[in-house]
Amino acid sequence: MLAxxxxxxxPALALMSxxxxxxxxxxxxxxxxxxxxxxxxxxxxxxxxxxAIDESGHxxxxxxxxxxxxxxxxxxxxxxxxxxxxxxxxxxxxxxxxIVYAVSISLGFATVENILYLFANGIEYAFTRALFPxxxxxxxxxxxxxxxxxxxxxxxxxxxxxxxxLLIPLTLHGSYNFMLSVTDKWAFVIIPFxxxxxxxxxxxxxxxxx
Numbered sequence: 001m002l003a004x005x006x007x008x009x010x011p012a013l014a015l016m017s018x019x020x021x022x023x024x025x026x027x028x029x030x031x032x033x034x035x036x037x038x039x040x041x042x043x044x045x046x047x048x049x050x051x052a053i054d055e056s057g058h059x060x061x062x063x064x065x066x067x068x069x070x071x072x073x074x075x076x077x078x079x080x081x082x083x084x085x086x087x088x089x090x091x092x093x094x095x096x097x098x099i100v101y102a103v104s105i106s107l108g109f110a111t112v113e114n115i116l117y118l119f120a121n122g123i124e125y126a127f128t129r130a131l132f133p134x135x136x137x138x139x140x141x142x143x144x145x146x147x148x149x150x151x152x153x154x155x156x157x158x159x160x161x162x163x164x165x166l167l168i169p170l171t172l173h174g175s176y177n178f179m180l181s182v183t184d185k186w187a188f189v190i191i192p193f194x195x196x197x198x199x200x201x202x203x204x205x206x207x208x209x210x
Contacts, residue, residue: 004115011134027091046073139198140173
């Protein structure tokens, strides 16, 4: 049990440290812990909603499942927490801060999801889970936080950036799920996708820090 929890938490701590230490003016740990916890807690209502949809028999096709039942629900809940907990917070006073807090919310979600998956399927999946689902959640958070930061620090296109903070992560997340669902040789599509996603996410972190 301890091994599974450790394996489930370790990737999130490593990724959170990576993005946190890139911040020139580090954010308060207490607020990061709080946002991480909020992200962890939203796993349960999302699971309940997804279970209810599954039981209703209205899942629809793979596209609807990937983009709406999974990606929309998960990214919307993260976006909602950021919008109504962090966006007006006094500590959110720099562009890169948006990335730190959005990554924290996303990794809170990814950690609980990862632990539950490892309990259900076994610790042997820990490495691939760390490389792909956990990392992808962190990078979706980078993009969400980048646009929230842009909206907060720039008076131009404020509402458009708030919309993009949801729309782009949702599209990327849905694409990730869709590719996994339509091919057995998932590594041939997911590995290039993750390389591009990392490049895109790191490009956004550089822009935010400057």
